[in-house]
Amino acid sequence: MLELFVAMKHIRTRKRQTALAMGAVGLAVAIIIVFRAVMNGSIEIFFDLIFELAPHALVLPKEGEEYIYLYKTLIEFIWTIPGVAAVSPTLSTTATLSFEDEVENVELTGGIPSEMNKVMSLDKYMIVGDFYAISSGRRVILGEGVMEKLDVKIGEDVVANFPDAKTMNLVVAGVFRTGIEEWDQGAYVSLETTQEFLGEGDVINYINIHLDDPYQGDAVAEEISARGYDADSWRTLFPEFEETLAFETFSNNLILALVLLIASFGIANVMNMLVLEKTREIGMLMAMGADGPSIRKVFVIESGILGLAGGTAGSLFGYIVSTYLHSLQYTITAPTAPQPIVIKFLVDPFDLIAFPLLALILSMIAGVYPAHKASKLDPVIALRG
Amino acid sequence: MSNIIEIKKLRKVYGDGVELVALDDVDLTIEEGEVLAIVGPSGSGKSTLLNMIGLLDTPSGGEIWLKGQNITKASPKERARLRNKELGFIFQYHHLLPEFTAVENVMMPLLIAGMDKKEARHRAITLLEEVGLGDRLNNRPNQLSGGQNQRVAVARALAGHPSIVIGDEPTGNLDSKSSDMIYELLRKLNREMNQTFILVTHDMDMAEKTDRILRLVDGRIVCEMRREGDEFVSRDICRAD
Numbered sequence: 001m002l003e004l005f006v007a008m009k010h011i012r013t014r015k016r017q018t019a020l021a022m023g024a025v026g027l028a029v030a031i032i033i034v035f036r037a038v039m040n041g042s043i044e045i046f047f048d049l050i051f052e053l054a055p056h057a058l059v060l061p062k063e064g065e066e067y068i069y070l071y072k073t074l075i076e077f078i079w080t081i082p083g084v085a086a087v088s089p090t091l092s093t094t095a096t097l098s099f100e101d102e103v104e105n106v107e108l109t110g111g112i113p114s115e116m117n118k119v120m121s122l123d124k125y126m127i128v129g130d131f132y133a134i135s136s137g138r139r140v141i142l143g144e145g146v147m148e149k150l151d152v153k154i155g156e157d158v159v160a161n162f163p164d165a166k167t168m169n170l171v172v173a174g175v176f177r178t179g180i181e182e183w184d185q186g187a188y189v190s191l192e193t194t195q196e197f198l199g200e201g202d203v204i205n206y207i208n209i210h211l212d213d214p215y216q217g218d219a220v221a222e223e224i225s226a227r228g229y230d231a232d233s234w235r236t237l238f239p240e241f242e243e244t245l246a247f248e249t250f251s252n253n254l255i256l257a258l259v260l261l262i263a264s265f266g267i268a269n270v271m272n273m274l275v276l277e278k279t280r281e282i283g284m285l286m287a288m289g290a291d292g293p294s295i296r297k298v299f300v301i302e303s304g305i306l307g308l309a310g311g312t313a314g315s316l317f318g319y320i321v322s323t324y325l326h327s328l329q330y331t332i333t334a335p336t337a338p339q340p341i342v343i344k345f346l347v348d349p350f351d352l353i354a355f356p357l358l359a360l361i362l363s364m365i366a367g368v369y370p371a372h373k374a375s376k377l378d379p380v381i382a383l384r385g
Numbered sequence: 386m387s388n389i390i391e392i393k394k395l396r397k398v399y400g401d402g403v404e405l406v407a408l409d410d411v412d413l414t415i416e417e418g419e420v421l422a423i424v425g426p427s428g429s430g431k432s433t434l435l436n437m438i439g440l441l442d443t444p445s446g447g448e449i450w451l452k453g454q455n456i457t458k459a460s461p462k463e464r465a466r467l468r469n470k471e472l473g474f475i476f477q478y479h480h481l482l483p484e485f486t487a488v489e490n491v492m493m494p495l496l497i498a499g500m501d502k503k504e505a506r507h508r509a510i511t512l513l514e515e516v517g518l519g520d521r522l523n524n525r526p527n528q529l530s531g532g533q534n535q536r537v538a539v540a541r542a543l544a545g546h547p548s549i550v551i552g553d554e555p556t557g558n559l560d561s562k563s564s565d566m567i568y569e570l571l572r573k574l575n576r577e578m579n580q581t582f583i584l585v586t587h588d589m590d591m592a593e594k595t596d597r598i599l600r601l602v603d604g605r606i607v608c609e610m611r612r613e614g615d616e617f618v619s620r621d622i623c624r625a626d
Contacts, residue, residue, distance in 0.1 A: 001494040005502075006482075006495065009482075009484045009485060009489075011485060013483075013484040014484075024551050053576075141592065212591055241473050280478075281480070281481055281483070283480070284474075284476075284480040284481075284482070285482075285497070286441075286465070286468075287439070287441060287472075287474045287480075288467060288468065288469060288474070288493055288494040288497055288541075289465050289466060289467075289468040289469020289470070289488075289494060289497045289498065289545075290465065290469075290497050291461060291462050291465035291466075292461060292462075293463075294497070354582070379441045380436050380441050383441075383476065
């Protein structure tokens with residue numbers, strides 16, 4: 001094809017201009033790839049944290065009931081659903097904890113320690129003591145916030161009471177810190193302890209479920225709902241996670257699109273200069289019988305090639321940089337986070353193809369105006385230069 | 386011989402406010418196989434006339450017929466097609482594409498016509514050999530002398546077997562030796578292929594080697610001389626200017 005032949009010749013012989021145009025687009029695409037890789041990485045870190053600590057699905061009592069009474073049958077059923085990784089029957093209530101002169105209202109959560117740990121990974125967040133200590137006796141694990149407010153030490157007794165509840169002494173067996181303030185205001189005991197505290201018998205008020213794939217939460221919740229229980233997935237429980245994320249992703253992508261747009265202006269500029277520089281030759285091509293559409297095609301194809309080549313090089317470069325940065329295992333520490341966070345650079349293979357293609361399209365659009373200008377040249381004037 | 390070009394009352398007026406008449410009711414008939422020189426002072430309308438015949442410019446009035454077809458109001462697409470098929474151009478500056486080699490430059494009109502690359506290359510090589518540049522096929526214009534580049538331009542103008550070759554000061558930039566060589570080349574091709582040559586020139590030596598000389602002054606043909614043997618004979622009364 002004539003147009004491709006001419007366009008390729010320009011690209012090959014005008015090395016500096018080609019490098020400039022490709023460099024602008026390539027750099028933009030590389031930045032986008034790396035930026036999105038770190039975005040994907042932090043989303044994964046964020047969701048890992050959420051999925052570690054939050055229920056994937058939560059079962060509440062039937063409508064009009066305060067507790068789940070026949071919870072053992074229900075748990076048996078839940079275990080039959082494929083993909084279920086942990087089922088934690090829980091009885092939680094508000095309790096007033098007091099130590100000497102200090103008093104604090106907390107959410108007192110009772111569960112089976114091994115299952116409870118599977119759905120909340122609390123043992124990972126223990127600062128002092130062992131999470132499994134609550135398995136026997138009247139022991140309690142306190143969030144760091146509660147601990148500080150009550151000004152209590154390990155091994156000391158706190159008093160738990162509440163209207164209609166049995167007053168009991170609990171030995172402080174450990175402290176945890178998740179970094180999430182709300183959770184660090186909680187206290188954990190065994191299921192038997194809360195059952196005794198409330199005096200309602202062998203009942204629970206919710207079941208916290210973890211799944212192999214958290215994204216199956218909706219399906220699992222639906223199956224349990226069919227049995228008359230009020231079951232929800234993390235999606236419905238915490239819609240703000242995905243909303244926040246969607247907004248973040250949108251605003252980031254907007255910035256990235258602008259980066260690419262600016263780069264394609266670089267191509268428009270190079271093409272514009274090319275058309276000015278090539279006026280006589282365009283006139284000669286017209287004299288030889290090349291018509292307007294054909295001239296236009298030369299320049300649109302040329303900007304397209306520059307965009308695609310630059311975009312592909314940038315994509316490759318971005319991938320290499322991301323992979324390298326990922327391999328560094330660079331860590332950051334947040335003041336509230338219990339453990340340093342390893343920054344991840346996760347490249348989505350889709351990006352590696354999509355952004356060079358986007359660069360191609362934007363560059364072709366950028367080339368349209370200079371190409372149109374070239375095609376509209378009057379051959380007589382063009383030949384004069 | 387049949388008429389390849391017929392021009393009737395051709396006018397070209399430039400400018401919006403102050404009008405400049407570049408061509409003033411020109412009537413002209415050109416026969417197939419003729420070698421015609423158009424001479425005249427600068428600004429006399431020579432190049433304008435040539436651009437009209439070359440379908441690069443459109444007239445303000447009158448008609449142009451090419452091979453019996455009225456092409457005065459042909460669409461840009463049709464004019465481009467005719468330029469490619471019927472016309473070859475040689476300019477004062479060779480206007481070769483600087484990135485392309487000699488052979489690629491000569492291939493260009495053929496590629497525009499849609500010819501297969503291999504076939505076009507073959508034809509281009511033949512032509513370059515004919516103009517004596519068989520050993521310069523892969524040189525770019527900046528690696529060739531002015532005369533050599535102009536020979537490449539001649540080969541390019543002839544590549545598509547045009548029926549008319551238009552030369553706007555084709556030797557204007559060359560020394561006399563190169564000029565003679567280019568002219569001899571054109572003349573040879575004219576004899577071999579019966580192509581029509583229309584040349585605008587300042588060079589009276591060259592003009593006097595053609596078949597017919599037209600003198601243009603102020604957009605009008607003021608003198609027409611035809612060769613008869615070794616002599617030029619005025620058809621009309623030629624005004625002295």
